[in-house]
Amino acid sequence: MPSSRIPLPGSGHLPLLLAMLVFLVTAVATFAAWTSTSRTAERQLRETFDYRTRDMVYSIGRRMAVYEQVLRGARGFLRGSVELDQAAWERYYRLLRLDEAFPGMEALGIATIVPAGGLAAHEAAMRRQGFPEYRIRPTDARATYTAITHIEPFGGRNLRAFGYDMFSEPVRRTAMERARDSGQAALSGKVVLVQEGAAGGPGRQQAGALMYLPVYRAGQLAGTVEQRRAAIVGWVYAPFRMDDLMRSLGGAHSTDLDIEIHDGEPAGDSTLLYRSPNASGHRARLSASSQVLPGGRTWTISMRSSAALEASLDSTRPRLVAITGLALGLMLSVVVWLLASERRRALQLAQAMTLELRQSHDQIAAEQKRIQVILQNAPDAFVAVDAGGRITDWNAGASQLFGWNAAQAIGRDAAELLPEPARAAFRAAFAVHARGGGCAMLGAPTELQVLDRAGRRIPAEVTVARLPVGQGFGATAFVRDITQRKEAEAREQQRQQGLIEARQALARAQKLEAVGKLTGGVAHDFNNILHIISANVQLILRADSSQRKRLLSILDAVERGAKLASQLLAFARRQPLHPLEVQVDALLERMDSLVQRAAGDHITLEKRVPPDLWPTLVDPNQLEHVLLNLVINARDAMDGNGRIVLTLGNAHVEGDADLAPGDYVTVAVADHGHGMPQEVMERAFEPFFTTKPEGKGTGLGLSMAHGFARQSGGDIRLASAPGQGTTVTIYLPRHVAPAPAPVAALH
Numbered sequence: 001m002p003s004s005r006i007p008l009p010g011s012g013h014l015p016l017l018l019a020m021l022v023f024l025v026t027a028v029a030t031f032a033a034w035t036s037t038s039r040t041a042e043r044q045l046r047e048t049f050d051y052r053t054r055d056m057v058y059s060i061g062r063r064m065a066v067y068e069q070v071l072r073g074a075r076g077f078l079r080g081s082v083e084l085d086q087a088a089w090e091r092y093y094r095l096l097r098l099d100e101a102f103p104g105m106e107a108l109g110i111a112t113i114v115p116a117g118g119l120a121a122h123e124a125a126m127r128r129q130g131f132p133e134y135r136i137r138p139t140d141a142r143a144t145y146t147a148i149t150h151i152e153p154f155g156g157r158n159l160r161a162f163g164y165d166m167f168s169e170p171v172r173r174t175a176m177e178r179a180r181d182s183g184q185a186a187l188s189g190k191v192v193l194v195q196e197g198a199a200g201g202p203g204r205q206q207a208g209a210l211m212y213l214p215v216y217r218a219g220q221l222a223g224t225v226e227q228r229r230a231a232i233v234g235w236v237y238a239p240f241r242m243d244d245l246m247r248s249l250g251g252a253h254s255t256d257l258d259i260e261i262h263d264g265e266p267a268g269d270s271t272l273l274y275r276s277p278n279a280s281g282h283r284a285r286l287s288a289s290s291q292v293l294p295g296g297r298t299w300t301i302s303m304r305s306s307a308a309l310e311a312s313l314d315s316t317r318p319r320l321v322a323i324t325g326l327a328l329g330l331m332l333s334v335v336v337w338l339l340a341s342e343r344r345r346a347l348q349l350a351q352a353m354t355l356e357l358r359q360s361h362d363q364i365a366a367e368q369k370r371i372q373v374i375l376q377n378a379p380d381a382f383v384a385v386d387a388g389g390r391i392t393d394w395n396a397g398a399s400q401l402f403g404w405n406a407a408q409a410i411g412r413d414a415a416e417l418l419p420e421p422a423r424a425a426f427r428a429a430f431a432v433h434a435r436g437g438g439c440a441m442l443g444a445p446t447e448l449q450v451l452d453r454a455g456r457r458i459p460a461e462v463t464v465a466r467l468p469v470g471q472g473f474g475a476t477a478f479v480r481d482i483t484q485r486k487e488a489e490a491r492e493q494q495r496q497q498g499l500i501e502a503r504q505a506l507a508r509a510q511k512l513e514a515v516g517k518l519t520g521g522v523a524h525d526f527n528n529i530l531h532i533i534s535a536n537v538q539l540i541l542r543a544d545s546s547q548r549k550r551l552l553s554i555l556d557a558v559e560r561g562a563k564l565a566s567q568l569l570a571f572a573r574r575q576p577l578h579p580l581e582v583q584v585d586a587l588l589e590r591m592d593s594l595v596q597r598a599a600g601d602h603i604t605l606e607k608r609v610p611p612d613l614w615p616t617l618v619d620p621n622q623l624e625h626v627l628l629n630l631v632i633n634a635r636d637a638m639d640g641n642g643r644i645v646l647t648l649g650n651a652h653v654e655g656d657a658d659l660a661p662g663d664y665v666t667v668a669v670a671d672h673g674h675g676m677p678q679e680v681m682e683r684a685f686e687p688f689f690t691t692k693p694e695g696k697g698t699g700l701g702l703s704m705a706h707g708f709a710r711q712s713g714g715d716i717r718l719a720s721a722p723g724q725g726t727t728v729t730i731y732l733p734r735h736v737a738p739a740p741a742p743v744a745a746l747h
Helices: 011-078 086-096 116-128 156-161 170-182 225-231 242-248 307-311 316-341 343-376 396-402 420-434 483-542 547-571 584-590 592-599 620-637 701-711
Strands: 108-115 144-152 208-216 232-241 257-263 272-275 287-292 299-305 381-385 391-394 446-451 457-469 472-481 580-582 603-608 616-618 642-653 662-671 715-720 726-733
Touching: 011 086, 011 108, 011 208, 011 232, 011 257, 011 287, 011 299, 011 307, 011 316, 011 457, 086 144, 108 116, 116 144, 144 156, 170 208, 170 225, 170 232, 208 225, 225 232, 232 242, 242 257, 242 272, 316 343, 381 396, 396 446, 396 472, 420 472, 457 483, 580 584, 580 620, 584 592, 584 620, 584 642, 592 603, 592 620, 616 620, 616 726, 620 642, 620 662, 620 701, 620 726, 701 715, 701 726
Parallel strands: 603 642
Antiparallel strands: 108 144, 108 232, 208 232, 257 272, 257 299, 287 299, 381 391, 381 472, 446 457, 457 472, 580 616, 642 662, 662 726, 715 726
C-alpha cells in the first residue's frame, strides 16, 4: 500500500505568523526608543528654557544694579549739595555718555527740596539762570515742595519734567521718603512718567518707574532716621520707560521668551509694567516665575516659552527613530517571511535593509554634529563628565576658561578643575551622585572657585544637570567666569569700609571737640572763683576790721563753685540721686506758686494733666530744679511776656534708638517765643553753650536737664523752629510698685 504525507495543520500560515511576531517585537522596541528620544528632546528644551530664564532674571537685576551705581556716582559728584550749575551737570552727563553706555535710562536728574516759604525766591533764582518760563508745578498748599531743577538730556520730552514736583504724587513720594529715611536707593511703584505727556493718547503711553538716591547736606550727620530727615537736601534720580528698558536688554535670544513684569505680586493691568510685544496667545509648554528687588522694590517676572523657542524642539530625531524603527520592523518581518518562504528574496531584502541602516546611521551622525556645533559656540564653558568622574565633552568656551584644549582635557579627572582642598570632597559627593544619590548643585547656579591650567583660581558660577550614563549617572555643567562681578563687589565693599572709617573719625573728632569745650569752660569759671578766694584771703591777712564781710564773700564764691560743680556732675550723669516714687502732677501742684514767681507776672501758665497719669521713680528735688530751669528758659525766650504750657502725659515707646522699649511719663514745657534754628538745636545740650547775652546765663540749664533725664533712665527731646517757639519734652520711666508679699494664713 503506497504511503502518503499528511500536511500539518496550519503549516501554510507559519511564515506569516513569524513575520507578525517579529514586527510586534520591533514595534515595541521602536516605541520605547521613540519615548526615550522624545523625553531627551523635552529635557533639552527645558534646560534651554531654564538657562534663558535665569539669564533674563540675572540681566534685569544686574542692569538695575548698574543704574543704581550710576546714581551713586552722581551723588558723589554732587558732594552733599544740589546747588549746581546747569552747565556742570550737562558736562558730567556728557562725560559719562550715559545715553550710549546705559540704554534704557530715560534721563538723569536732580530733585531739590524747596520750603514753602522759599518758593517764590527759588523760582526767581531759576529764572535768572536763563529759564524765564520756569515754575514749580503743581503748587497746592504744602509745607515742603520738591522741584526737578536739573535733567539731562535737556531737550525733547524731558522738558515736560523740568520744574515738576514729584512729591505731589503719592507713588513717587513714597519712594522718595523711603530713600530719604533709609539712605539707600529706592525704586518707585508703577507710574506714567511726566515725559509721556497727554498728546500721544493712552495707547502710546509706556509704564514707567523711577529710582531715587538721597543727597544729604555735606558735613551733617545721617546715622539715624531723624538725622537723615534733617540733613536731606534733595535726590538724584533716573526715570525708566519699561518698554525702552527691556528693549535695551534684548539679544540674539530675545524672542525665546514671552515676558511679563509686574510691580509686586501680579494683579492684572494695575500692576503690569511690561509685556513682550511678540507675546502670542498660544498655550506655552513651559513657564517660570522669579522675583528681583531693584532699589528695595519687588518685581515679579513671569516667563513663558515662546512659539519661536518651542519651534526649536527637536522633533526630527524622535520622528526619525519612529520611522526607522517601524521601517526596520517591517523589513525584518518581510525578511522573516521571505526566509521562511524563499531564501533568494530574503537575501535581496537583507541588502536593502543594510542600505537603509547605513542611511539611518548617517542621519544620526549628522544630528550629533549639529549638537556639537551648538555646544562649541555656547558663550559659557561646557563640560560633560561620565559616572567615573572623567571628562567626556569639552567645548571651546572650556578651552578658553581653563587653558586645555579638548584633546588634553577629555579623559582627565574632573576633580583637577578644582583647587586641591576641594577635590576630596568633590570625589566623595560625585560618587554618591553617580550611584543615583542627591546632589546639592543640581538646578540652581552655584558659586565656587575653579582652577585653570596655570593654577590660577577663578571665581565661577556653575549650573549642573544630571546625565544618565549606562547603569549610573554622569553630569553636564555650564561654567561662567564671574571674576569681573566679584571684583566689582570687592571694590564696593572697600568703598563702604572707607565710609565707615570716615564716619568713625568724624565722631571721634566731634567728641574731642565737646570735651575740649567742657574742659575750657570749667577751667575758666573755676579760675575766676580761685582768684576771688585768693584776693579775699590776702585782704584778710592785711586788715582785720572787715574780716567777717570778706569771709562771707569767700563763702559765696565757694557756694557758686559748688553749684557749678553740681551742674557739671548732672550733665555727666554722675550726681548723687535719691529717687522716690513721684506723682508728677502732685509735685507740680505743690510747686505751683514757685513756678508762677519764676515765670513772672506777665506770663500765663497753662497746665494739661491727664486723669490717669502714671507714677515715676526719680529724685523729686532734682526734678523740681529741672522744671524751674525749663520755665525760666521759656520765660526768657518770650522776653517775659506770653504763655507757657506744661503738659504731662503717658507714652509707650517701641523701636526708639535712644529709649528702651516700655512705658514713660512725659513732661513737656512749651513756649511761643523766638524759637531756635537747626544749628542752635544741635548744640543746645552742650555745657556752657548759650545764646543769651553775657552775664544772663551759664549755659548749663539744658545740659543739666539732659544729664538728669539720662541718669534717671529716660531722655530729653527738643522741638523748635525760628518764630514758632520751643517745646522741651522729658521722658521718665514709669514706676510700677512691686506687689505686696502674700500674708501667710493663721492656723
